[in-house]
Amino acid sequence: MKRKYSAIMLLIVFVLSFTLIIGCQKAKEKTTEVKNIAADTAETVTDQVSETTEVIKRTAVEAKENTVGKLTEEKDRASAIITKDAALEKEVKAVVSIPEKVVSKSGPQERAGGKYVGAKKCKACHLKQFKSWSKTNMYTSFESLKPGQKAEAKTKAGFDPDKDYTNDAECLRCHTTGYGKGGFVSIETTPKLAGVQCEGCHGPGSEYSTIMRKNKQFKLEDVKKAGLIIPSENEEGCMECHGGDSPFNETLDPKYKFEFKERLEKTHEHFPLKYQH
Ligand code: HEC
Ligand code: HEC
Ligand code: HEC
Ligand code: HEC
DSSP: OHHHHHHHHHHHHHHHHHHHHHHHHHHHHHHHHHHHHHHHHHHHHHHHHHHHHHHHHHHHHHHHHHHHHHHHHHHHHHHHHHHHHHHHHHHHHHHHHHHHHHHTTOOTTOOSSOOOOOHHHHHTTOHHHHHHHTTSTTTTTTGGGSTTTTHHHHHHTTOOTTSOOTTOHHHHHHHBSSTTTTSOOOTTTOGGGBSSOHHHHHOOOHHHHHHHHHOTTOOHHHHHHTTOOOGGGOHHHHHHHHSTTSSSSTTTOGGGOOOHHHHHHTSSOOOOOSSOO
């Protein structure tokens, strides 16, 4: 009886220790697994941290480069302005000194309010309008008088396409600036006034551009007194050239019809002014 009892006990002990051993094994495995996961996670975190650090570093470097670039740009722009100012000073001195040269050539029909100075003078302060205007055929209207130019249109109007009209007073009064009014005389003596320039529409500029130079916030009334024409206020100014005595008027071809409002838009692109005048 006692024997049987101890045999059972032995069996129980055996089973228990077996379970314990298996359990331990499992626990060990579990621990290793957890350890591995932990290691993996740690590695991922380390990777991410170094990646983020890398990104931050790169951004910082880029930002620095950007700032340096911007600063250099600003510096360049500043020195450009300084040079431009000096150039402007010179331009204006030239504008002021030009009238003497022009006076001797001024005819009796010379307009009140100054002498013709040429588009280049206006360009110094109105680059955008100048660029836009120089894309129109007003800029090249002196070229139109040369032999071979716009041959088809000339033939249609009864002109000889092979003839040189660049010395023809009849054509010059509409294809140049200030002809017979103290402006254009000939391509040899006044090349800077060839074509229909700023002053063809805005009036001779020596006096009003001096006012514009002295005070950017000038009163409109003052520059008008000095000869500035605001074209939309005066269709007659356009009709001196676009009227019925132009060989290229609407009776030759409807495309030459002068629609004032529409044409005002096509003179040059218009940009908002900075100041109230
Ligand atoms: C030294 C610089 C300078 C020169 C040269 C100059 N202008 Fe101006 N002009 C100005 C300034 C500044 C203004 C005002 C700009 C603003 O308010 O944004 C102005 C304004 C004008 C306006 C607008 C006036 C208004 O109030 O509606 C016209 C048109 C004009 N200029 C035409 C000319 C023409 C044409 C010439 C050449 C004959 C010329 N300017 C030469 C500086 C100049
Ligand atoms: C001094 C003469 C003259 C005056 C003043 C004049 N124009 Fe003209 N205009 C011309 C000539 C010449 C051409 C054509 C040039 C060519 O094709 O050779 C022309 C062309 C034009 C064009 C066509 C531009 C293009 O490239 O399609 C427009 C727009 C225009 N003028 C508007 C006006 C307006 C608006 C006025 C008045 C504010 C005016 N013009 C005053 C002589 C003049
Ligand atoms: C009364 C002013 C006036 C006179 C004078 C004048 N023109 Fe013009 N001419 C114009 C105008 C304005 C235009 C532009 C018409 C338009 O685009 O509506 C023009 C345009 C032209 C064109 C371009 C036409 C086209 O379709 O491209 C030629 C070429 C031309 N003129 C040649 C001459 C010649 C050559 C003479 C002299 C024999 C002359 N013009 C005399 C005002 C005149
Ligand atoms: C064919 C006519 C014509 C010619 C040529 C012309 N302009 Fe104008 N300009 C105008 C018209 C139209 C306006 C609009 C103002 C108005 O009449 O109410 C104007 C406006 C301006 C203004 C005011 C701001 C703006 O952009 O509208 C300036 C500045 C100016 N012109 C400068 C010039 C200069 C510089 C040139 C020569 C490079 C030139 N213009 C040539 C017709 C002309």
